[in-house]
Amino acid sequence: MSNIESPQNNDSIDVAFPILHGPMGEDGTVQGFLKLANIPFVGSSVLGSAVGMDKDVMKRLLRDSGIPIGKFLTFTDETEPLGFSKVVNLLGVPFFVKPANMGSSVGVGKVYDETTYQAAIELAFKFDLKIIIEEFIDGREIECSILGNRNPIASVIGEIKPRHDFYSYEAKYIDENGAELEIPARIPDVVADKAREIAIRTFKVLSAEGLGRVDMFLRQNGEVVVNEINTIPGFTKISMYPKLWEATGITYAELIDRLIQLALERFGREKKLRTSYL
Ligand SMILES: Nc1ncnc2c1ncn2[C@@H]1O[C@H](COP(=O)(O)OP(=O)(O)O)[C@@H](O)[C@H]1O
Ligand SMILES: [Mg+2]
Incomplete structure (x- = not known):
């Protein structure tokens, strides 16, 4: 219940698409601000964003749900x-x-x-x-894109092959050849299916909505271990998230349409909820 009256409608903005990384963008703060302003927005709401940002809370929830993670x-x-x-x-x-x-x-x-x-x-x-x-998890780094609210779908699996000791800031953003993306990852179908299933469970358990990229490690024995979720994954045309959808059959333009639809759908559903008892 809140005493704050949100504006009934905000004619100038149809939907917001926060493409911000890190604290104050991906952690629920901007999402809370958009909620107060009564503006529909793409992606996870306050809880899913905050949980996905905090590696400690995220891992406790995954562990509690029996999703495989490292110590x-x-x-x-x-x-x-x-x-x-x-x-x-x-x-x-x-x-x-x-x-x-x-x-x-x-x-x-x-x-x-x-x-x-x-x-x-x-x-x-x-x-x-x-x-x-x-x-330290000794394994290949594989990633899966998730799309949806209540019945999210999973993309093909991609692999990141860092050319540094690990996928560091330098490997991600400074060294042009810091890492190679392989889409789809060259892994057996059964392993890819298992990774997709774990990625969807991870997305749901962490209260993510709209979009998310679930990053995992694949051990040599075929075991999949979840590293983290990114509730606002990289979204340039060459980023893993849209590229995995492209390889799954959803183009960049269609992906953006779908994300906007999902934002409006969630907004409509939440609008029907009462915010006060009287
Ligand atoms: N437990 C781990 N075992 C092996 N490599 C790891 C582990 N944690 C992180 N890394 C490496 O460090 C990178 C960044 O860590 P990550 O937890 O994904 O942080 P960020 O949220 O900053 O991306 C990973 O992509 C991977 O290369
Ligand atoms: Mg990461």
């Missing part, structure tokens, strides 16, 4: 991170240190020893008051 530890500015050898005992080595709320590999470090550990912790805490430490 992880969470620390805040109030809980001193464990020493290097204790982390190694729990997670093995190497391992990853990340700010809980970020993206684009900003603040992400791969740790091999005590020195890189201290540097990685300091770096991650520069971006968030909460950090997570994850076991």
Whole structure:
């Protein structure tokens, strides 16, 4: 229930398409602002955006639903991170240190020893008051695009082949040849089907809506492990999200039409809800 009266209609804007990455764009803040302004918008609402942004909360929900993820530890500015050898005992080595709320590999470090550990912790805490430490998953990086609200559909699977130690900020944005995309990924059909099914479950469990790209690791033994969801995936014409749809048979223009339809459909459904008891 809220006492705030949203404007009944906002004639100048039909639908907003937030294509913003990271905190204050992808984490529910802009989505909350659009809700208050009574403007339909593409993609996840406040909850799905916030959950998808926070790697700690996201992983707890996935773990709770039995979706396969790697082992992880969470620390805040109030809980001193464990020493290097204790982390190694729990997670093995190497391992990853990340700010809980970020993206684009900003603040992400791969740790091999005590020195890189201290540097990685300091770096991650520069971006968030909460950090997570994850076991290293030795696998190929595969991705699946999801589209829909209540009955979301999954695209063909794509693979990212980073030419760096991992898919770092440099590999993503600075080095032109930092990574190769393979669409569709050269993996057996049964594995692709399993990854698609896990990606749809991930999307639903995390309350995502409209669109999302689910990033996974594929271990050599065929096991699929979820890394994360991106509720506002890269959306240029050469980005993985639209390219996976293109390969599945949905063109860029049609994809945008469908996303707008989904935004309006969700808006219409929510508009029917009462916001006060009286
Ligand atoms: N647990 C892990 N095991 C192996 N590689 C990882 C792991 N976590 C992250 N990476 C590597 O780091 C990259 C960025 O990490 P990710 O969690 O996806 O952060 P972001 O949200 O910034 O994209 C991944 O694409 C992958 O290359
Ligand atoms: Mg990522």
